[in-house]
Amino acid sequence: MDLALLEPLYAGDASVASVHLDTSRVTHDADKQNELRWRAARRSLSEQGAEEADLAVLDDVVGGAPDLPGPQGEALFVSAGRLLGAFSLVEPPAADSARVLPVPDPLGVAIDRDHQLPHVVVAVDREGADVEAYPAAEHEPALRRTFNGSTLHITRVRAGAEAKASFHRRTVNLWTENTGQAADDVRAAMARVEAAVVLVAGDPKAVGLLREHLAARQPDGEVFYVEGGRTDSSARAALRASVDAAMHEVMTNRHRDVLARLEGELAGGRALQGIPAVKEALSEGRVETLLLAADRSEDPVLFASRRDPRALGTERAALGEDSTAFSAPAATLLLRSAVLGGASFTEILPPTRCTDGVAAVLRY
Structure with missing residues (x-):
């Protein structure tokens, strides 16, 4: 990963208070648990000699993303009464930490960013698609497009043979038009965040048509087909779980490639x-x-x-x-x-x- 985002942390010469906290919201008492975590971290920082001005700055900003459910974390860096950096972590830290050192301790941020890639999530069906573009390590999409094409004659009807054939042709044409629009939205979303990965789920017929549209102008990033969809909350939950699993696999494979290169470079x-x-x-x-x-x-x-x-x-x-x-x-x-x-x-x-x-x- 590019380390440039950490440069502002090294702007001064004073000691830095570095805090990494699990701010997950997966239980009914998450607010209370997060408050207790911060109290423990604050006490530790004070015992290490943190300035009260630095602790006051942290009091004002600590707390993660309160409107975002699920696992998450945050990393905060303060020095000389000034907030040097605040980072949301996609994955909670393995353990909370609070350190006062001559320099910042942003390894947790580097590792979290190293696990993330800019990506696009697509849930497609015969009526349209939901397309969301996520920058690396962001919980919220930078771009979200929902497209619903015409639903007239979107499914077959009971009629005579000639009528059935006509309606079937209209249905296929509408599916094709709708997924063609979805493919355009996917390309726009990829460009917005420079996506490395596209994850596609939904109705098998619509997914197949979208695959054909994307193949006509192959995206620069990798395309993966995962489970889930856009029809209801359970389908969307399945999509989120599938996306997380697929992104973890992509991350692991990319690390293996780098580590394989390291092995070869060590030998050479x-x-x-x-x-x-x-x-x-x-x-x-x-x-x-x-x-x-x-x-x-x-x-x-x-x-x-x-x-x-x-x-x-x-x-x-x-x-x-x-x-x-x-x-x-x-x-x-x-x-x-x-x-x-x-x-x-x-x-x-x-x-x-x-x-x-x-x-x-x-x-x-």
Whole structure:
């Protein structure tokens, strides 16, 4: 994933309070549960020395998306009484976290965005289609189009042979026209969010016609056919579940491709693994893609500079007489160097294992 969205988090030199919370709304008492989570996180931040001005800013913005049901999370970053960034998370964090560090700790955001792709969801039947375009990691569509074509003679009628044939031709023509309009809506939706994936569900006949229309001008993204539809709440619920499962499969396959490339690049000397080697490559600006495992429970401390965000050392002395030197957990500093060095990011998914849970594909 592109790490550019994290750049504003590194605007200042003061300590940063980083908060990742599960703000899911799947139970009747979700508001109360979310309030308790924030109280615990606030208490932890205070014990770590967070400024009251920073806590007050968080009080005003914490809470997730109250109008959105289902699993979700949020990540908030505050420094010197200013909100640096607020991110909705499609997937709740594995565990709530609240940290005060010299730099932000946005690994949870990077991992969440790394799991998402811009996509279009299509529910089609013989009367029309619902088309929704989702930017990466957004709960709400950036574009929604609902099309209902003519329903006159949309199904066969009881009549004589000649009449039945005539009505049948009209029915097929209407189905074709309706799905043709749906195909145009799909292309417009894909362009709006630069979709990588299109997920199509609905009436089998209409899906088949839509497939033919899309094949005439093949979309740039991958097209998947999933279960569900637009007829009622149960069909829409089935569609949402199918979309989530399909997107997870797409994400997993894409990660496997990246990790397979990593394996080949390691063998060819165009990639590195382990904190010592990767920190040196980041310092030299040679990293194209930084890869980190999500579990950072055994991270060592590294030293970094305010003057040069790419400079990293395992010892304070490695930075010489730099009066701006500071220490922080390795992952936060590796990610900082990657963000400010223009590198991209990919999570190291199990069962792939790298030394220290760290690897890098090199530019040169």
